[in-house]
Amino acid sequence: MVGIVNYGAGNIFSLTAALDRVGISYGMINSVDDFDRYERIIIPGVGHAGAAMEKLKESGLAEPICRLTKPVLGICVGMQLLTAHSEEGDADLLEIVPLRTLHFDKRVGEKVPHMGWNAISPKKGCPLFQDIPDNSYFYFVHSYYIESDENYTSAFCHYGIDFSAALQKDNFFGVQFHPEKSGEVGERVLLNFSTI
Template structure:
């Protein structure tokens, strides 16, 4: 069972609908006990970094997340990916969860529209279990104005938007997708299915 973390800042139901479509058992919850029972966790997110961290702290779920990633996979999506990092620079500097090394900074794409919104293709870097069966160059759906700056070892895939933009990251059991896999057609559904397979 996949626990979808409800802390007040997530696009919960589009993620749930995608998991339901794939036949992956899931449950939206803000109950630490339910998250402890889950076999894997998804941390969604929409909005601003500081607001999301404030709501996550208020929820009291941060210790549960930090404990549970020691024994189960976690996937952060969009803003949920960004708050996995050490800090974000949106509306000032805000401390993140510190689960992956790096900083979330404004996208540097002079002459290009910000936010980066729409479909973009993925360039793969190394081996990541979420990308099994996904062709390199697959298009996925982005909506964001900030992106993670992190050591290359953490980057599973990037896209081009005025330079390389971090799109998919992995550090141990912790994964993050800057794009929305639940809105990214067959490629995104395959990644969610692969995430479900990590719990088999």
């Protein structure tokens, strides 16, 4: 069963609808004690990373997330929260993955935000992308990106520059795209996570 971190900064309806479609049972994590009820954890997120981090701290859930040893999946801003720092709000984040979240502006000659379908290139062996072909298309909506790093990037995407479409460090996973809005391949990512 999957627990969804409910801290006021997630697009929970779209995520729960996708989990319903693929038959993954879930519940909400509203307090520290709720973490023990679930085998896997999802951190959703939309909007501003700095504001999302403040909400996560206010909810009292930030430090317990850092101590988790069960599989954790951050989606969009939820993935950015796993990094050390974001230029959005000049905010220190959870510092689970020692990378930075940067603004596309002035770094790419493309329209910002990066919005729409784009192909990703997963690294071999990442369990999130089992049975997903290379160059599959996923749905993105973001103005900030996580720098790519061979040690932690589990899938790359190109939008003016290469950036991290997905991350992995130990039991922590993240995807910059929205699997809940990415059709069958997105649903496959959620199903893969449910069996890690």
